[in-house]
Amino acid sequence: MPPAKPEAKRKKAHSDDEVRTVAVASARIADAGRGIDITVLHVEKAILVTDYFVIVSARNKRQIQAIAGDIRDYLRDEGFRHVRYEGYEEAAWVLVDAGPIIVHIFRQDLRSYYDLELLWGDAPLVEWRENDGRETERS
Numbered sequence: 590m591p592p593a594k595p596e597a598k599r600k601k602a603h604s605d606d607e608v609r610t611v612a613v614a615s616a617r618i619a620d621a622g623r624g625i626d627i628t629v630l631h632v633e634k635a636i637l638v639t640d641y642f643v644i645v646s647a648r649n650k651r652q653i654q655a656i657a658g659d660i661r662d663y664l665r666d667e668g669f670r671h672v673r674y675e676g677y678e679e680a681a682w683v684l685v686d687a688g689p690i691i692v693h694i695f696r697q698d699l700r701s702y703y704d705l706e707l708l709w710g711d712a713p714l715v716e717w718r719e720n721d722g723r724e725t726e727r728s
Contacts, residue, residue, distance in 0.1 A: 600605065605640075608689045609715065610665050612641035615660050617691055618715035619645040622656040628706055629715040640689040642709065646700045650680035653694050657683045660692050 609631075623669075624645040633640040647653040657677060664672045666687045669687040676683045682699050685692040693705060 592632060603637045607667075608640050611664065611669070611687075611716060612643055613717045614667075615663065616645075617654050617660050618663055619643065619692070619694070622659055623647070623652060624694070626657050626700070627717065629717045630706070630709055630712040631713045631715050632709055635709060635712055639686075639691045641691070641715070642705065642712075643690065643692040644700070644705055645692065646693045646697045647694055648697065650696075653680040653683055655695065656694050656720075657685050657692070660685050664690070666703045 599632045612629055616629050618628050624647055628642075628644045630642040632642050635720065638702070645656060647656055650682060657674060657680075659671050660675065664685070664687045665697070669690070672685065672687045674683060674685060681696045682703070683694040685694070
């Protein structure tokens with residue numbers, strides 16, 4: 590019988606600290622764009638394809654698109670070369686995918702319907718309002 594293959598690991602182009610810093614900065618950009626109810630989750634242990642979710646609500650299509658564009662531009666400036674959008678034209682739920690960071694920008698009514706925070710309830714919260722970006726466990 591052949592030996593077992595080692596578990597595959599994602600090759601990381603950015604350090605863990607850099608990714609956390611950029612996720613926190615993305616939340617702050619959403620806040621500056623008047624995003625609502627912003628949450629950063631460290632989902633690396635639960636999801637193999639990404640490390641952080643930034644989850645944001647916005648009031649209307651124009652605001653959703655503006656926040657998505659600002660975050661996309663920032664991520665590209667920080668060296669995340671393959672940043673993709675999904676849902677930009679409809680702007681009900683826009684996904685900005687930068688690999689280790691995925692930003693979800695929801696219209697308020699859809700956010701509660703999909704409830705990603707409940708779905709990924711075991712993931713630690715990252716405090717984005719503080720400078721240290723520390724994680725907190727949820728109760």
